[in-house]
Amino acid sequence: MIEVELETTEQRILDAAEELFYGRGIQSVGMDAIRTASGVPLKRLYQIFPSKDTLVEAYLKRRDARWLHDLARYVDAHDSPTQRILAVFDWLYRWFSEPDYRGCGFINSFGELGATSQAVADIAKAHKDAFRRYLADLVAAADAPARLTDQLVPLAEGAMTTAAISGSPEPARHAKDAARTLLRAAHADVVTAA
Amino acid sequence: MIEVELETTEQRILDAAEELFYGRGIQSVGMDAIRTASGVPLKRLYQIFPSKDTLVEAYLKRRDARWLHDLARYVDAHDSPTQRILAVFDWLYRWFSEPDYRGCGFINSFGELGATSQAVADIAKAHKDAFRRYLADLVAAADAPARLTDQLVPLAEGAMTTAAISGSPEPARHAKDAARTLLRAAHADVVTAA
DNA sequence: CATCCTCGAAAACGAACGTTCTCTTACGGT
DNA sequence: ACCGTAAGAGAACGTTCGTTTTCGAGGATG
Structure with a gap:
């Protein structure tokens, strides 16, 4: 159950990141925009992806x-x-x-x-x-x-x-x-x- | 003579901007890097190109x-x-x-x-x-x-x-x-x- | 020589960004 | 019921960036 939820959160982050990074370019998208789009608070977001770079690589x-x-x-x-x-x-x-x-x-x-x-x-x-x-x-x-x-x-x-x-x-x-x-x-x- | 010098300054700015923008990508290059590479002080730079956007467009x-x-x-x-x-x-x-x-x-x-x-x-x-x-x-x-x-x-x-x-x-x-x-x-x- | 204007170097400003921290709330085990 | 833990919301921090301003040094003109 816990793992499922973590997976779901990661997917939600990646879904939001992909739409934004692909749609506007990577440097034009702030972490705050990903937070807003995914609904995942920054704290949790950084627990799963410790930096924007790792999120970018995961997206790609x-x-x-x-x-x-x-x-x-x-x-x-x-x-x-x-x-x-x-x-x-x-x-x-x-x-x-x-x-x-x-x-x-x-x-x-x-x-x-x-x-x-x-x-x-x-x-x-x-x-x-x-x-x-x-x-x-x-x-x-x-x-x-x-x-x-x-x-x-x-x-x-x-x-x-x-x-x-x-x-x-x-x-x-x-x-x-x-x-x-x-x-x-x-x-x-x-x-x-x- | 004045016009020649203005043209030369503009060329120097555009030369530096082109090398940097093309070589590293546009958003990765700050105006300060263009100032350093061109040797043209920021003040003059902004007199010729009133914003980074206009410089980018001129470069392109x-x-x-x-x-x-x-x-x-x-x-x-x-x-x-x-x-x-x-x-x-x-x-x-x-x-x-x-x-x-x-x-x-x-x-x-x-x-x-x-x-x-x-x-x-x-x-x-x-x-x-x-x-x-x-x-x-x-x-x-x-x-x-x-x-x-x-x-x-x-x-x-x-x-x-x-x-x-x-x-x-x-x-x-x-x-x-x-x-x-x-x-x-x-x-x-x-x-x-x- | 004094004065005004220009100009180069760099500090300064306000916004935005990546990242961290704080505060409050809710929940689970005993 | 109580306490420790986690978690959400967002403020806060330090840095960077685009842009503006300040300061001081010439250079030409009266």
């Missing part, structure tokens, strides 16, 4: 895990290896269409704090590496050359920032079109080489 | 103009329309290779302040629009379908963030490879349709 780590999990769950609804690759961009389109979409939280936090906090820089790098590995697996499963992964990564990343700044989800569609072309070309290369 | 606008100017100058050294498109990615490679490269200053400032400052969000959007228009002109000159522009934009943007977070300039090469493939495919489409 939880978002990292959930983001990749949600992506994989969406992709897993598709069977064909090439459809699974293209599904990544469909998922991005849905993400970009959320009303409070504001770009990739890891790109944002890296830009804001990457130079000041090694921990934030490391988490952002780890997140992007994990995304890259996930794409690499999809590419390998489609019998496409590994080189395709290197091309899909900037395509997806660029769609995120272009969608954020332009305020439109369309970059996901355009990136998907490009991915389809690259996929076909990569496959043709393999066939030609054989 | 100057960087916007110079960035696109430098890119165009590099591209103009190439003649063939397709080579001019690919040259964009060569230029990105050189940029990513600079020792203190830290991503696109506009993506970074949008992520950090876009939600809090409409002015910053607008400048970032204008910068990306200008880049997009520039690419669109190159695409049109190569007789490629306008659709290609939509594919090249996320490719270039994604190369910027991937290079920044990974700490390697290679994403520019991979993006260039992808661009070459997309260019060929787009051209083949045009030929087929004809």
Whole structure:
């Protein structure tokens, strides 16, 4: 019971922190705003997260895990290896269409704090590496050359920032079109080489 | 003479501000750091830029103009329309290779302040629009379908963030490879349709 | 030489932030 | 019923930041 309550409090803090940090940027959000949004008094908040830095890192780590999990769950609804690759961009389109979409939280936090906090820089790098590995697996499963992964990564990343700044989800569609072309070309290369 | 000196002071402030804002993020840099780095006393600094906000906007606008100017100058050294498109990615490679490269200053400032400052969000959007228009002109000159522009934009943007977070300039090469493939495919489409 | 103006260096101010402390209240075990 | 403990609400503290003001030293002009 006690542990459950502690967990619940931690979740409430992280939920509030994520909405605020992602929505307004990390340095623009004071601990008081998180206190107000979560309803958790400062005392308890600091018992669970001894500093703002640890809260920021916890926010990023939880978002990292959930983001990749949600992506994989969406992709897993598709069977064909090439459809699974293209599904990544469909998922991005849905993400970009959320009303409070504001770009990739890891790109944002890296830009804001990457130079000041090694921990934030490391988490952002780890997140992007994990995304890259996930794409690499999809590419390998489609019998496409590994080189395709290197091309899909900037395509997806660029769609995120272009969608954020332009305020439109369309970059996901355009990136998907490009991915389809690259996929076909990569496959043709393999066939030609054989 | 007076005007020349005023210009020089303004340049010195903007030079210091650009290095610091770009290198550490905007909110991590205090006005005192800019005073120290530029050697311009706070009093004069505030005479020229009445607030940190105006200095930030001046930093972004100057960087916007110079960035696109430098890119165009590099591209103009190439003649063939397709080579001019690919040259964009060569230029990105050189940029990513600079020792203190830290991503696109506009993506970074949008992520950090876009939600809090409409002015910053607008400048970032204008910068990306200008880049997009520039690419669109190159695409049109190569007789490629306008659709290609939509594919090249996320490719270039994604190369910027991937290079920044990974700490390697290679994403520019991979993006260039992808661009070459997309260019060929787009051209083949045009030929087929004809 | 006296005077006014300018200008650089740094102190000072008010607000905001991260963090800690205090005070009051409520509860659980004997 | 009583006491020790925990916990919520928010005041308080020390620092930092953006911005303003003060102070003192030239430099040109009568």
